Amino acid sequence: MHKVLALFLALGAVVVQVHAVDTHVIDTLEAAKLGSFKSLVDLSGATAAFQSEDARITILAPTDEAVAAFLTEMGLTMDDLKADENLVDKIVAYHTVLGITAGPAELFANSKTVLVPTASAPFKVQVTETADGVTVTDFQGNVANIVSPDLGRNNHRVHAIDKVLFSGGYWTDLSKLIGFLPDKFSTVAKAAEAAGLASTLTAQSFASTIFLPTNEAFEKSGVQLDAPAATIAEILRYHVVDGDRTIPEDFTAGAAVTTLEGQDITVTFVDTEPVAGIPAQKAIVTDAVGGQVEVVQPNIHISKGVSHVIDGVLMPKMDGAAPAAEPADTTTTSKGNIFQIFQALWPFKRDGMRVTINFADGSAGRKLLQNSRAVDYTSALSLAASEQAILSAVNSNSLYGTANAARQGQGNAQLATQFPTNPTWANGINQFASYGTGGN
Template sequence: MRMFLFLSLASLFLSAPSLEAQCGSKKTAHQAYKQHTERQTVAYHDNHRTHRPDLVETALANGNFKTLTTALGSAGLVSALQAKGPFTVFAPSDAAFDKLPAGTVQSLLRPENREALTAILTYHVVKGAYNAERVTRQSGAATLNGQRLPFDTASGVRVGRASVVQADIHTANGIIHVIDEVLLPSDQNLVQVAAGTGDFETLIAAAKAAQLDGLLANQGPFTVFAPTDDAFAKLPKGTVQNLLKPENRNQLAEILKYHVVKGRVFADEAVGVGSAHAVNGDDLQFRLREGRLNVNQAKIVASDVQAQNGVIHIIDRVLLPN
C-alpha cells in the first residue's frame, strides 16, 4: 500500500509542470495580453484621430473651387494631388475661371483637349511647400508643367499675371494659395516663340540651314541662348552668308549647338550651377558681371522667355565653340 501511494505521488510530481515552466507560461500569457491591449489602443486612436484633409479634399470642402476640382477630375490629376507631396497649388477660384472667354472651360473639359487642360493645371502646381514668406523671397519656381512661374511682390503678391487673394491654406500634403486669374503657360515651341519676337530672323534662318529647326520645334526641353539679329551683325562681314552655304552646314550646326543645353536652365539656377554642357559637347560658363548674368563673354539681356518645350535666354553676341 505504501509502495503504491509513493509511486502515485511520484507519477503526479513527474507529470506536473515545473515551477519555472509555470512562471514562464504566466509570463508569456501576460506579454501576449499586454501586446493585444497595446494593439487595441493604437487601433482605437487611429480610428478616432482627426483626419486632416489633403489638397483635393480641402478644395472640395471650400466651395469656391468647383470648376478647378471638375477640371482636375477631367485631366485625371486628382490622385496625383492626393499623393504624399508636399505640393503648392496656386488655385484659381470659380470667379477666376469665369474671367476666361466664353466657352473656354467647356472646350478644355472635352476629352480631346485633355492634354491642353493638363498643361494648364500642372502650371498651377509647384513641388514643395511654398508658404507666403517663401514666395516673397523668391523670384519664381518651376512648375509640374516644366515651365517657370514668376513671383512678384512689387505690388502685393503676384504669381504670373494673377494676384494672391488668400494665402497659406495648409493641408495634409501641401499649401493652397487662392489666385484671381487662371495662369496660362506658353503653348508655342522654341522656334515659334523666337519667330514671334521679330528679333531672331538670322538665328531662325541659320537653324533651318543647319537642319536643326525641327529638333528645336518638336523635341526638348532645351535651353537656348539666342543671339539677336544685332548679335549676328557683330560678326565679321560675310561670316553669316558664308556659314549659310550648304557646304558649311556642319560648321554652322556646331556653332548653333553650342547655344543649346538639354533641359531647362533658368537664370537663377545658372548662377548656382556655374556651367552647363552644351549639345555640341563643350561647356558654357555662367558668371555675374556688374550685376548682369553672362554666358561666356555674352551678356544675357533678357532671361527666362518661356516656350512649351524649353526656355530662351536672349544674348548680345554669338558664342563660338573652340
C-alpha cells in the same frame, strides 16, 4: 451690356451653389470643379496664399478640358509640370488678377474692350464683351470664352474659361516665338535653315536649354550665314544644353556646363542695381574662347525646354571661327532689369487709346491688342499684404523673384507703402489698377 448680365444671371444657380461653401478662391475652384487649375495652383506652391479671405483677386480659370488640351498642345504631361515649377508659376500668374474683384459691371463700366494686368507682369489680357458673352484674348492672340462667369463672392471672383491663356513666357515651339518677334529672332531661324536644322524649331520632344541670340547678337558676332553648313551647325549646337535649366536655379556659378556641341560654357551672376530696394543680379555666359554675353531675358519656356535670350553669339573653339563676342558689361548700370528687358523684347507702344506692337522696320507685328476701342481697365493700384503674398508666391521660382516679386516690376504699383490706394468705384473695393507701363 444687358446680354452679358443676362448670361451671368442665367448661371445664377451655379453661383448660389458655389457661394454656399466658398470663403476663399481655393474653395470656389473646388466647388466649381476646376480641379486641374487648382492642381496648378498647388504645384506653384501658392495654395496657402490663395486661401486668404481678405485678398481682392480675380481668377481666369481654365476648365479641366482646357488644361488637358493645353498639355497636348505644349507636348507636356502633368508629370512634366510637376517637375517645372518655373513654368507652372508663369501659367498660374498669367491667369491671376490682383487688387481687383472684377465682375461684368466693373469690367465694362467704361468700355466693351478692356486691358487687364495680370500677376505675370508685364503681360496683360484683353477682355471683350460680345453679343454672345465675354472673350479673353491673351498675349499671343489666342481667344478664350468665359463659359462660367462670376463664381465666388466677397473679395474674390472666378471666371471659368475654355482655353489656357498664353503669355510671352511659354510657347508651344520655338518657331512660334520667332514668328511673333521676327525683328528679334529671324536670324537664328535663317541660321538653322542654313545649317539644315530647321526642323528643330518646331520640335517639342526634347527637354533642352537653348541660349537664343537676338538678330543684333548675330550682327555684331561676325558669323556669316553663307559659311559651310557644318560650321553654322556647330555654332548653333554650342548654344544648346541638355535638360531644361532655368536661371538661376539650375546653374552653379562658374561651373562648367557641357553643350550639345561638346565644349563647355560657364554661367556666372553679377549684382546689378536693386529693384524696388531688393538686390538683383544678371547672368553672364562665358564661351570657350573667352567671349562673354549677357542673358537679357531668361526662362522662356518652349514645350519641354527653356530658352534664355542672349545679346551675343557663343563661340566654340574652331578653325576659322568668327570673332569672339565682346565682354559683357558687368557694371550695375547695365540693362539687367527684368521689367526693362520685357519692355525691350515685347515693345508695345501706346498711341492714344490704341495699342500696337512695333517692329524695327516700322511694320506692325501680330494684331494682339490692336483694338482702337480697348482701354486700360486700370490706372493706379495698391496691393494689400495678402495680395502681395500671392504675387510673391506665383513668382517665387522666377529669376530674381525668389526674394520678392517686386523684382519683376520696377515702376509697378505693387507696394502699398509706396503707392497709395486710388479707389474708382463707390465702395472702394474695385479699383483702377496699373502695373506701371506694363509694356503697354
